[in-house]
Amino acid sequence: MSSINLRDLSVRFRDGSFGLRDINLEINPEEFVVLIGPSGSGKTTMLRTLAGFVQPSSGNVYIGGQNMTHVPPERRGMGMVFQQHAVWPHMSVAKNVGYPLARKGEKGASISKRVERTLALVGLEGFGRRKPASLSGGQRQRVALARAIIADPTVLLLDEALSALDEPLRDALRRELVSLTRREGLTTVHVTHDRAEAISIADRIVMLGDGRIHQVATPAELLSAPATADVARFIADATVLSGTIKGGKVVCAELDLSWDLSAVQAIDEVAEGDGVDIAIPPQSLSIGGSSVHAEITSVLFQVTSYSVTATTQSGHNFRLSISGQVPKIGETIQLMVRNPLVYRAF
Known part of the structure; x- marks a missing residue:
């Protein structure tokens, strides 16, 4: 030993x-x-x-x-x-x-x-x-x-x-x-x-x-709890977006989304005005109830679910898992983002 x-x-x-x-x-x-x-x-x-x-x-x-x-x-x-x-x-x-x-x-x-x-x-x-x-x-x-x-x-x-x-x-x-x-x-x-x-x-x-x-x-x-946005991207297939802390919220102008600080997993301490990286792994995504429109661009069967890539009009790709009905390439879906990971941008 x-x-x-x-x-x-x-x-x-x-x-x-x-x-x-x-x-x-x-x-x-x-x-x-x-x-x-x-x-x-x-x-x-x-x-x-x-x-x-x-x-x-x-x-x-x-x-x-x-x-x-x-x-x-x-x-x-x-x-x-x-x-x-x-x-x-x-x-x-x-x-x-x-x-x-x-x-x-x-x-x-x-x-x-x-x-x-x-x-x-x-x-x-x-x-x-x-x-x-x-x-x-x-x-x-x-x-x-x-x-x-x-x-x-x-x-x-x-x-x-x-x-x-x-x-x-x-x-x-x-x-x-x-x-x-x-x-x-x-x-x-x-x-x-x-x-x-x-x-x-x-x-x-x-x-x-x-x-x-x-x-x-x-x-x-x-x-x-990936320590950095790069780790989240590599190990958890997270999509990483830029954001800012404004009025006690995490604001993502790229997708016109915002979350209360209590509704995110803040890996680093963040304060008003800080630039942040927002990592969105597959488990933070579900279908419905959001203004984020995306088109399914790939579908892979994974025994109990389907691994799906969905692309927004702005060109951002998201990975998520879908169970039940078979998703179809070209289908338009709405994405709900819950509990993203937030890191201070350096």
């Missing part, structure tokens, strides 16, 4: 751009943390800095209380699984999995016992003699996972490790991965671009943007 502590961590590339800026993050032993954010937000840079493949420009990386900032990757006691499983085709499954132990100088009998145990952990018992070419993509990814954990790492790093798999295999392996890390007591950091995946498996989510941490929260906290 190991904690991870990043202190004042920055990564500056040779061209002068920053991959990470002033990162401070503490991850508890056995915690499953997911890094998420748009492309270029710093997710993979943070993971590679943790692993030791990227050297920080400033700050420190602590693993289990030890300063690992200048320790090479092979001495950090971590396991890592990449998007592409990268198993060696000329080796058997057992040789692939046992390779980290062989490199450390362990002998055949000892390696064999640990390989058998680890293959059983990842659901590949009896596969040791097979070659990777005879395995499915999901099975090869399990081989990569077994290889990452066989040397008893204290930390497991996953870089888009499931994204190359098709559903429902991806869902099945996702569930097994969470169970495995719990049973083995692994501290896990997982990078994904899939919001639904992050929400479903994380103890906490680290939301990144432009190399900075925008929010660290449980999935429930992140969905109910």
Whole structure:
């Protein structure tokens, strides 16, 4: 069991751009943390800095209380699984999995016992003699996972490790991965671009943007109270509009709407005259009783409801969920906006 502590961590590339800026993050032993954010937000840079493949420009990386900032990757006691499983085709499954132990100088009998145990952990018992070419993509990814954990790492790093798999295999392996890390007591950091995946498996989510941490929260906290309008836009499909505080109301001139301050979720303290960002997630929208006219421009079936995009005459797109009657593209609807999220605009 190991904690991870990043202190004042920055990564500056040779061209002068920053991959990470002033990162401070503490991850508890056995915690499953997911890094998420748009492309270029710093997710993979943070993971590679943790692993030791990227050297920080400033700050420190602590693993289990030890300063690992200048320790090479092979001495950090971590396991890592990449998007592409990268198993060696000329080796058997057992040789692939046992390779980290062989490199450390362990002998055949000892390696064999640990390989058998680890293959059983990842659901590949009896596969040791097979070659990777005879395995499915999901099975090869399990081989990569077994290889990452066989040397008893204290930390497991996953870089888009499931994204190359098709559903429902991806869902099945996702569930097994969470169970495995719990049973083995692994501290896990997982990078994904899939919001639904992050929400479903994380103890906490680290939301990144432009190399900075925008929010660290449980999935429930992140969905109910995004810290910034950008987080609300990314994680909750919120539409963000500009507004002003006037006469105790939040006024949105773009759509000719206003709400009493008591009828909004004010994330930041706001005062008369402040400019604000108004984030409107799908759960704040319903049909009827409003002067906001919109046309349905897309409809996706989602098992128990329909995910709809509705576009106003001003060109604003809103995402909402509709149950019951099948919505039709081109249909005109009226939108009611309740309890939007309000942030001070900077």
